[in-house]
Amino acid sequence: LGSGSLCRASWLANEWSASKSELRHASKRYTTASTAPPLLNLHSTDSSPAVKSILIVNKLRTKPVIDAIESFLTHLRTHHPRVRVFHEDRKDIPQDVEVWRPGEGAEKIDLVITLGGDGTILHASSLFRVGAVPPVLSFSMGTLGFLLPFHVDDFAKALESVFQGKATVLYRMRLSCTFFDKEGRKMGNDGEDWQVMNEVALHRGSSPHLNTIDAFVDGQHLTEAVSDGLIVSTPTGSTAYSLSAGGPIVHPSLSALVLTPICPRSLSFRPLVFPASSSITLRIGERSRASAGVSMDGQVSHVLSPGESVTVRASLHPIPCINRSSISEPEDPEVQGEGAGPGKEDDWVRDINNLLQYNATFRSKALLRHSRT
Template identity: 80%
Template sequence: MKHPPKSILIVNKLRTQPVILAIDAFLEHVHTKYPGVRVFHEDRPDIPHGAEVWQGAKVQPIDLVVTLGGDGTILHASSLFSTAAVPPVLSFSMGTLGFLLPFHIDDFSRALESVFQGKATILNRMRLACRFYDQELMNISKDNDDWQVMNEIALHRGSSPHLNTIDIFVDGQHLTEAVSDGLIVSTPTGSTAYSLSAGGPIVHPSLSALVLTPICPRSLSFRPLVFPASSLITLRIGDRSRSPAGVSMDGRVSHVLNPGESVNVQASPYPVPCINRSSIVEEQSNVEGAGPGKEDDWVRDINNLLQYNATFRSKALLRHSRT
């Protein structure tokens, strides 16, 4: 960040007692150490004392978003900026584990200090822009705006007993007719979410790419594909499809696509700039590993959260180390 933030938006999950205490401590710290900074909160019945009601980015521009909760809280924060650039996001975990949570709430004073001193390092996490069309190729997206998606867009058969038939086009060229429970188009960030559970690859979030992953395909040769971020992927419900396709974006149900209807998916011009934990790594000399500003949160997370390539031997050693 080039300039110290003048406005902060707090986005949090349900206000359980730990969240209430954390927000109160955070607000007191900001008002005491950074008295000129305005702190906003979504217009909800549980808005904390000391925060102003946020009326939206067009009315009250935000310099920094602070989230308290899990990965879902960050996805919700991203959705609040669906038609414009997202401010830098500083994410704090509330005891939960997640790929998008580099900081624990106990570190909030150090993390804020790195931001205000201009030492914060940023990882721009790609988003998807999604637009829906009817059988006549007329735009049926809300207000003609693209939907902005941080993890993935998933087409699925929902409660229907029948498989979906979906035609896939890449840059206007027909790729294949997919017969499956559905399809997922994910960002590199979303590659460790629903796409991973469906057998998709793990992609480093600093890359710009679109990941296409089938959900329980009827063909054994239908494997996940990775496309460059410049690609335009069109998913069209086939005329012969025996069921419509439900659409969920970052876990939110949004549309039902009937035969002949389609969705275009491409890289969004508005990524989510996430502040890295390396922003508060202390300078150390003669110590192995990446220095401040170079620590890779993702490498740490696939080892700690996914237990990447954990063998039976390493699991046994891990159990032994806990006794």
């Protein structure tokens, strides 16, 4: 399975991640524009449905979110009574829903449903920060987000597309991070790497002083950064923090690592884009005046002291995000009108224009009369 690429993939339960060797040798194909995105082939039969367990993820418990969850549950109870529904262990989890705990021995999940903003998907990814992630179906509660294909009002249509095997996915690359102490020994007891969807960001935080970070690529010393911090981002994350720090916008179907400095004391620190095969190590300089807080998709996870480091690589477990185009029916006149087949509609182009107001041209709109100014 090509991480980060739109490719036709057969999705069998529990096979939504690549084996290590598969990934190494896997390809980012020279697909042409006409290549359809991968179908999420569920192979469900009457006796054995493909989606047997769903995890519902939400951060807020506002009225609209609660109502949406209720509707979901009603829909599932009615149309897919045998599907087990899970929720994180919180005081206020919905009735009739089983508690799900991440980590070793966690119940197997076939589909994740998120309700909320981009941060909710990041949170879902963090629940599977070790190992593979099931396909994710994301619903917005009314505000557009970059990673949010579906409006919650369309939930039934979207869900049925998945159950009917019509859903297609974009494998969004994740990064896998390993932390090392001064002596180069792996930090953390479980020995497992932590995966992120947007970025790993090192930042001086509230230290008044700049920190000094040595950056290495594939073991080679690249540069010494004296700055507020450094970001290693996925293409998905290129529209998040990296963008704010001046990084380029990278299409999420490309497999690449973006290194973007945060307020460097240098006139010549341009963002760098590396192939996904690269391994980037960031080590706090021995004489750095400040340590660096590490944010994983926005959550502070570690503080690295001088001599300590983090190594970042493409993860073996990209995150399969179900595309909006999945639920566009061929006869949909509006989509047709734009001449786009279901596989070709690229939410991303629309999103950078609508959400990021990419290249918003200077206005020459009809002048308002003075009296109306």
